[in-house]
Amino acid sequence: MHTKARIHADPVQEFDRFDCLPDSLVLLILNKLEDVRSLGRCSAVSKRFSGLVPLVHDVCVKIDRVVTVDGDSDDALNLSSAKPQNILSHLFKLMLFAITKPFQDMRNTNGAGRPLFSQLSQHSPAQVLKNFSHVRNLRVELPSGDVGIEEGVLLKWRAEYGSTLQNCVILGGTLVNRKAAGNEHEPSSDDNGSMPESFYTNGGLKLRVVWTISCLIAASTRHYLLRSIINDHPTLRSLALADADGQGALCMGTEQLKDFREHQLSASACSNRTHVPACNMKLKYAPYLELPGELALQGATLLVIKPAGDGSCGGGHGSRKETEAFVSGAFDGPLRFAVKALMKRRTYLLEMNGF
Secondary structure, eight states: OOOOOOOOOOOOOOOOGGGGSOHHHHHHHHHHHOBHHHHHHHHTTOHHHHHHGGGOSEEEEEOOOEEETTOOOHHHHTTTOSOGGGTGGGGGGEEESGGGGGGTTOOOTTTTOOOSSOOTTTOOHHHHHTTOSSOOEEEEEESSOSSOOOTTEEEEEEEEESSSEEEEEEEEEEEEEHHHHTTTTOOOTTOOSSOOTHHHHSSHHHHHHHHHHHHHHHHHHHHHHTHHHHHHOTTOOEEEEEETTOOEEEEEOHHHHHHHHHSOOOBOSSSSSBOOOOEEEEEEEEEEEEETTTEEEEEEEEEEEEETTOSTTTSOHHHHHHHHHHHHTSSOTHHHHHHHHHHTSOOEEEEEOOO
């Protein structure tokens, strides 16, 4: 009796075509991800990815939940508070849970058993970013805006910093739906481009001063908090610190980052923020401004802020054109239309002491 021989097929050679891609192409793909959570998950996939993720050039860190060192949630921080320093001036004392969640179980594939991203117990953006050695373009997004505003009020700001404030533009007003409001908010026929008397008597000017100070405090506090990140990443070419509400953004380009590294920061004596220098401001106002898309801005206000002595408010043609380019490109969509319309209005010059 013959024994039956078992016939086995030759084992199929598994071939992963992704392994054929050069590292430069894989890095190009990883750069498109940007989000630090997604990059963290990719690091856990393989030894190769674990070595490539720290080399990406474009990184975005979204902070969507903050807790204090004692473990209190963001409810205790009152993220919608009208005082911007409630969040930002203490941000170095906060721990950020959500941004590092993908990294918590990550282990070094070299077999050492050590976490690939060390010191995760502290969860700060600076420490997460320390593991990225070639970051060129960085965006950090806070969970909410810093300046508390009433419902229906639109307040947007954008600031450009080097070692100190270089440019700041603020756009504010009450957003109105023209279709829903009907004829209630029609443009006044006697609008001659001048500031109406009611602007001074009904608290309109005072409110704009509060907006200005609050936005400058928010910007200078964000600027102060970027010190360790900038010092740890000499490869940075652009940096933005914004918020999920889209209220404000602090931006720094290559020249601003160079200026930041070469000059000592002037810190404010009262809180964890950089000193706001004495400034010259251009205020432009329209009682009612129609926008595209059935929208309108009531009490539309544009504030253009430059450090005193900069020269662009009345002197140098080149720096004036640069400021105008910064202002006109500060916002998108209907807000860009609003800025262009307000730039044609009469200008009122104001001065503000440093603080």
